[in-house]
Amino acid sequence: MLPAATTPPFSFAEGALFLIDKPEGWTSFDVVNKLRWKIRKRLGVKKFKVGHAGTLDPMATGLLSLCVGKWTKRLQELEGMDKEYTGTIRLGATTPSYDAETEIDETYPTGHLDLPLLQRAAAQFIGPIEQLPPVYSAIKVDGQPLYKRARRGEKVTVQPRAVRVDRFDLHNFTGETVDFTVTCGKGTYIRSLAYDLGQAVDSGGHLVALRRTAVGPYRIEDAWQLDDLLDAIGDPA
Numbered sequence: 453m454l455p456a457a458t459t460p461p462f463s464f465a466e467g468a469l470f471l472i473d474k475p476e477g478w479t480s481f482d483v484v485n486k487l488r489w490k491i492r493k494r495l496g497v498k499k500f501k502v503g504h505a506g507t508l509d510p511m512a513t514g515l516l517s518l519c520v521g522k523w524t525k526r527l528q529e530l531e532g533m534d535k536e537y538t539g540t541i542r543l544g545a546t547t548p549s550y551d552a553e554t555e556i557d558e559t560y561p562t563g564h565l566d567l568p569l570l571q572r573a574a575a576q577f578i579g580p581i582e583q584l585p586p587v588y589s590a591i592k593v594d595g596q597p598l599y600k601r602a603r604r605g606e607k608v609t610v611q612p613r614a615v616r617v618d619r620f621d622l623h624n625f626t627g628e629t630v631d632f633t634v635t636c637g638k639g640t641y642i643r644s645l646a647y648d649l650g651q652a653v654d655s656g657g658h659l660v661a662l663r664r665t666a667v668g669p670y671r672i673e674d675a676w677q678l679d680d681l682l683d684a685i686g687d688p689a
Contacts, residue, residue: 453668453669454469454519454523454526454529454530455469456469456470456471456670456674457469457470458674459684460684460685460686462684462685464491464494464495464500464520464521465521466521466522467519467520467521467522467523467524468519468520468521468523469517469518469519469523469526469530470487470517470518470519470520470676470681471515471516471517471518471670471672471674471675471676472487472515472516472517472518472675472676472677472678472681473513473514473515473516473672473675473676473677473678474508474512474513474514474515474516474664474678475513475678476510476511476512476513477510477511478510478678479510480504480507480508480516481504483504483516483518483678484502484503484504484518486678486682487502487518487520487678487681487682488500488502490682490685491520491685493687493688494685494686494687494688495688496688500520500521501520501521501524502518502519502520502524503518503519503524503527504516504517504518504519504527505517505518505519505527505528505530505531505533505667506530506531506535506664506667507590508662508664509551509553509643509662510553511551511552511553511661511662512662512663512664513662513663513664514537514662514663514664514665514672514675515664515665515666515667515670515671515672515675516664516675517530517667517670530667530668531638532638533638533667533668533669534618534635534636534637534638534666534667534668535635535636535637535638535640535664535666535667536633536634536635536664536665536666536667537632537633537634537635537636537642537662537663537664537665538631538632538633538634538662538663538665539631539632539634539642539659539660539661539662539663540629540630540631540632540659540660540661541629541630541631541632541646541649541650541657541658541659541660542628542629542657542658542659542660543560543562543565543570543628543629543630543650543653543655543656543657544559544560544561544562544628544650544655544656544657545558545559545560545656545657545658546558546560546647546650546656546657546658547658548587548588548602549586549587549588549643549658550586550588550641550643550644550646550647550658550659551643551646551658551659551660551662552658552659552660553588554588556658558656559656560650560654560655560656561654561655562627562628562655564653564654564655565625565627565653565655566625567622567623567625567630569653570622570625570630570649570653571622573649573652573653574620574621574622574632574649575620576652577617577620577645577648577649577652578617578618578619578620579616579617580614580615580616581614581615581616581617582612582613582614582615583612583613583614583615583640583641583644583645583648584610584611584612584613584644584648585598585610585613585641585644586610586641586643586644586647587599587601587602587608587610588602588603589610589641591610593608593609598610613639615636615637615638615639615640615641616636616637616640617634617635617636617637617640617645618635618636618637619633619634619635619636620632620633620634620645621633621634629660635666642659642662643658643659646658646659
């Protein structure tokens with residue numbers, strides 16, 4: 453297990469792992485670029501390696517693991533770790549992206565739904581499963597990310613992928629939304645779980661909130677707020 457950098461001074465030359473609570477509205481690359489800029493400024497260098505493990509969509513918040521310097525070679529190790537998420541699914545409606553980033557394209561009845569029905573449906577997605585990723589995803593087909601083709605209105609064919617879901621707990625059903633906790637293996641799309649849950653109960657579903665709370669042994673409680681980390685790195689002496 454790589455030790456996470458929790459207090460300055462930081463050993464940039466030897467490499468470090470930073471756990472960051474990604475803000476809503478930021479891409480994962482926004483966070484990488486901001487941290488890289490700060491470290492380059494602090495060290496007075498033109499180039500410095502910074503990479504992240506496990507992309508979070510812009511609307512999502514939570515644990516983003518960033519390696520700097522020599523430790524960028526360990527990113528694949530972090531990417532393979534199990535993940536934990538919490539969030540909210542809106543029922544009775546679908547969107548092309550399976551989340552709130554695109555407009556609702558179809559609505560469905562919800563009067564027949566209750567929490568026990570939803571929980572029984574969620575149970576069928578636990579274990580090794582075949583999952584269809586969203587067409588709005590970074591998966592590449594013929595060298596191009598699917599989301600670019602989807603935005604151009606092209607017809608996109610997505611192949612199912614083998615993933616693993618260890619936990620899919622539902623609670624706080626309001627009649628229109630339901631909260632969840634998911635633990636899963638690498639490559640699982642929570643947006644697809646939201647969509648598939650809606651289909652399984654003869655309704656619709658899409659993701660309206662998502663927060664990553666753990667990556668392997670690392671917890672969100674140990675993560676830096678981005679502004680606090682930038683302040684801790686400081687300016688050139």
